Amino acid sequence: MGGVRVGACSWTDRALVTSGWYPEGSRDAEGRLRHYASRFPLVEVDSSYYALPSARNSELWVKRTPDGFRFDVKAFSALTGHPTRQGVLPAELRGLPQGPELRDEVWRRFADAIGPLRAAGRLGTVLFQFPPWFAPGSRSVAALRECAERTAGWPVAVEFRRPEWWRARQYDATCALLAELGLAAVAVDMVQTLSTSIPPVAPVTSLRLAVVRFHGRSPAWGTGSKEERFRYDYAVDELREWIPRLRTMADRAEELHVLFNNCCAEAAVRAAGRMEALLREEWGDRVAWGDRVNVSRETGDTARFT
DSSP states (O other): OOEEEEEESOSOOHHHHTTTOSOTTOOSHHHHHHHHHHHOSEEEEOHHHHSOOOHHHHHHHHHTSOTTOEEEEEOOGGGTTOOOOGGGSOGGGTTSOSSHHHHHHHHHHHHHHHHHHHHTTOEEEEEEEOOTTOOSSHHHHHHHHHHHHHTTTSOEEEEOOSGGGGSHHHHHHHHHHHHHHTOEEEEEEOOSSSTTOOOOOOOOOOSSEEEEEEOOOOTTTTTSOHHHHHOOOOOHHHHHTTHHHHHHHHHHSSEEEEEEOOOSTTHHHHHHHHHHHHHHHHHGGGBOOOTTEEEOTTTOOEEEOO
16 A cells, blocks of 8 residues: 645635634744645645745745655646736737747746756656536547646646546547556545536556545535635535545555645645544555644544654
8 A cells, every 4th residue: 555645725815824723823925834844745836726836935835844855746737728817927028929949948938947846856747627617528638638747757747627538438449548647546535516527537547656636515616706716615524534545546556636726715734634644544654744743533633742
């Protein structure tokens, strides 16, 4: 059975920063990351989806986190086919026409930006979350092949937001394709009442890594604002539902990443704490955890040992 890391999909989310989770004296950029990394061994970088990351930030993240900590970095929107405003590009790229030259430069800059994380062994994976209109078919397969070619040597995970990829008739073909390309599949927990809901399957397509992202089960999915969609507090029994699936995934991969994307106030870190405690009861030291932190499985609250 492989090792397991649990974390949240942001440590900089404004609602988390203002929630009081960060202790006094640890609320600047450096203090927040150091505190988070003392509590969890994994975090997702979501800011890299909205704008190209920088090598300087990657260097700072390495310095501010302990050996063994991992960053899962979300791919920039332009690399996954999402609409990307010219204004979020570096100034010197905004005048370039849309086409291969601009695309190549964006790929190059993204690779350079995550270079320090790769060199330090802190890059958990690069997450490519494809849009809802990215459906199974020849164009999508070609895009995935290009992604695999451009990221050769990187750890890469793929999340689909189109349920057809994981429905019965397509499931085996999707697994085979990702396995052929060396890409880890991302499993998803979300509300199951919509035609667009991703089914709660647990695919493993890479021996290196398996990933699960918990988006919350808010009834506002499909209608509400971003804040309303992600405002959800997981109960312990809802997390426990996933234990058999997580065991199956961990049995088939060297490492399993379990991430909570219900980023509203403390909800994500609280759920991550609950899941971490549940998994440690089941699997003991196979679950990586923060530096001497005790976690309540009922509340997700933490207390530091002395």
